[in-house]
Amino acid sequence: MARAAIRYAKAVLSLANDQNSAEPVNEDMKLIANTIAENEDLSAMLQSPVISASIKKSALHAIFKDINTLTGNLIETLITNKRIDIFADVASKFNELYDVSKGIESGTVTTAVPLTADLKAKVLAKAKALTGKDVAVENIVDEDILGGFILRVGDLQYNASIANQLNKIKREFTLN
Numbered sequence: 001m002a003r004a005a006i007r008y009a010k011a012v013l014s015l016a017n018d019q020n021s022a023e024p025v026n027e028d029m030k031l032i033a034n035t036i037a038e039n040e041d042l043s044a045m046l047q048s049p050v051i052s053a054s055i056k057k058s059a060l061h062a063i064f065k066d067i068n069t070l071t072g073n074l075i076e077t078l079i080t081n082k083r084i085d086i087f088a089d090v091a092s093k094f095n096e097l098y099d100v101s102k103g104i105e106s107g108t109v110t111t112a113v114p115l116t117a118d119l120k121a122k123v124l125a126k127a128k129a130l131t132g133k134d135v136a137v138e139n140i141v142d143e144d145i146l147g148g149f150i151l152r153v154g155d156l157q158y159n160a161s162i163a164n165q166l167n168k169i170k171r172e173f174t175l176n
Contacts (some may be wrong), residue, residue, distance in 0.1 A: 005089035107153030
């Protein structure tokens, strides 16, 4: 299933690049991936062998009515090829391939409170300094870190959390 999703995503990205619409299609794919991930009923409907393709098609066009023509064509193609069950995977793979094509690496930043615009800008600057690349970050809120942030990009981790600093101090005192 993952290989099929990658093939569809590559094909759509190639078409989108040819038509200079990769960025709007990427925004569509983010919306689609997030909507399906957050809505169990929609996900179940797409996976259901009992619900007809025409109902799935109508539902998707109703839910995602302001999408790019290429994205709409993808829905049609997946319905025709009886692969609409991998729609969320195709959308996620598209986002990954788009980011790679733009030299953008993805990562996560864990904070005790949701990121403000100012703090996000500082974290993105730190990420660019550490990796040498533009980084798209997803914010995860974890109150256990007390403050600061933990940045993960690929296999790189930068821990600037208060909890980490307190643990370092505790270790120093227990060693002496």
